[in-house]
Amino acid sequence: MAEHTDAAASRAGGGAVPERAPPADVVAGAQVRPGDPGHAAYPLSEGEYWLAAHAGEPYWDPSRSFADYSTAYELGWVSYHLYGGEFDTAERVLANEWLVRKGISQLSWEQARPAARASWQRAESAKFVTDGTAAAEDVRATLEGLFESARDAQLGFREAAAHAGSPELVALFEELARQCDAAAVQWQGRIEQLGGTVAEGGTVAGAAQRVWLQIRGLFGGASNATLLAECERGADEVVDRLRGALQRNLPADLHAAVQREYQQSQRQHDHLRRLRDQAAAAAPGEREQPA
CATH class of the missing domain: 1.10.472 (Cyclin A; domain 1)
Structure with a gap:
């Protein structure tokens, strides 16, 4: 390539x-x-x-x-x-x-x-294909990672909505949070089908080392441009996690579900980036807070 x-x-x-x-x-x-x-x-x-x-x-x-x-x-x-x-x-x-x-x-x-x-x-x-040979424990571990990533993103977008400075951004972040919640529910269902469970209330307690917790700490008093920049950074983590899952030789039906989420998450990320660029152009004198 x-x-x-x-x-x-x-x-x-x-x-x-x-x-x-x-x-x-x-x-x-x-x-x-x-x-x-x-x-x-x-x-x-x-x-x-x-x-x-x-x-x-x-x-x-x-x-x-x-x-x-x-x-x-x-x-x-x-x-x-x-x-x-x-x-x-x-x-x-x-x-x-x-x-x-x-x-x-x-x-x-x-x-x-x-x-x-x-x-x-x-x-x-489409280049990501699977032979379905992943061991059951690897499938479950992959699903748990996807669940954590989706739940963390949901919490991040909810908090972004609480701090957004326009009705349009509030609506956007709430919709992204809804989509992440739907993804988390999907992965939770798959985990339970395999006989596993997820912690009640999601993964907040285990999120300390993940990118969304750091990002959420930057939201208080942040401008719309900063909110968008940080949410885009968090969306990168979701895309990366899904891309990794596509390389795990998951069962065919699960691989197809991950592929659909991967494409949707890429689109979410790209939309955030376009809005980030527009916000930065509208306020060229504003400096983003350091990551």
């Missing part, structure tokens, strides 16, 4: 109701562009996935049609298979290619970037 990333760098110098299904070419995009290798083909199933899912994405603008976003999803998927590595490393290439590939889309690259990143991340998460 490193050589793909280098190739990108070398070229860089230059829940609503889904809308009625568009024509197949809008869903699928071009399967392979001239010059793209066969393995970079954009699967029809991905176009169908995004047609069903795009209206629930945090970046979606209800005034836009799916056709505005479909090419960005294609670009993200194809580009991951061309370059690999990190989206941020290849972004300048993608921004240039967007001008060529966007077709009928009315989005600027700034507006299309979140959709391209989301599709890139789906392609990246």
Whole structure:
């Protein structure tokens, strides 16, 4: 994958109701562009996935049609298979290619970037496969780590909501806390299916060495920009924990559940980062508190 990333760098110098299904070419995009290798083909199933899912994405603008976003999803998927590595490393290439590939889309690259990143991340998460050979004790330990991570994040977002300086951020942090609670409940159910238990009231007592407890200590009197920056840092921990779980050869059904949470958590993290950048730009004189 490193050589793909280098190739990108070398070229860089230059829940609503889904809308009625568009024509197949809008869903699928071009399967392979001239010059793209066969393995970079954009699967029809991905176009169908995004047609069903795009209206629930945090970046979606209800005034836009799916056709505005479909090419960005294609670009993200194809580009991951061309370059690999990190989206941020290849972004300048993608921004240039967007001008060529966007077709009928009315989005600027700034507006299309979140959709391209989301599709890139789906392609990246698909590389994690499992043979289901993890021992039972390893499965349980992995689930306990996921439960702890989700519960800590829930507590962190709840506290962020209590200190947020705008109704919009309060609503955002409360929704993120709700999503983390749902994840924690899911992992708790899996643990109990394996005959295990979790401590009543979550993992607060065991959280002293984890990142969210430190972050929550910074919230009192913090600005919105600082709250967003610290919540993004905490969301990194959740993503890292899920990424690690995807490499544990979990049973296939559990692996698929982790994959879904991984993609959602990546999207949460990216949304927080966009809001953080906007808040920092709106208050350029403000300095973030040290981590």
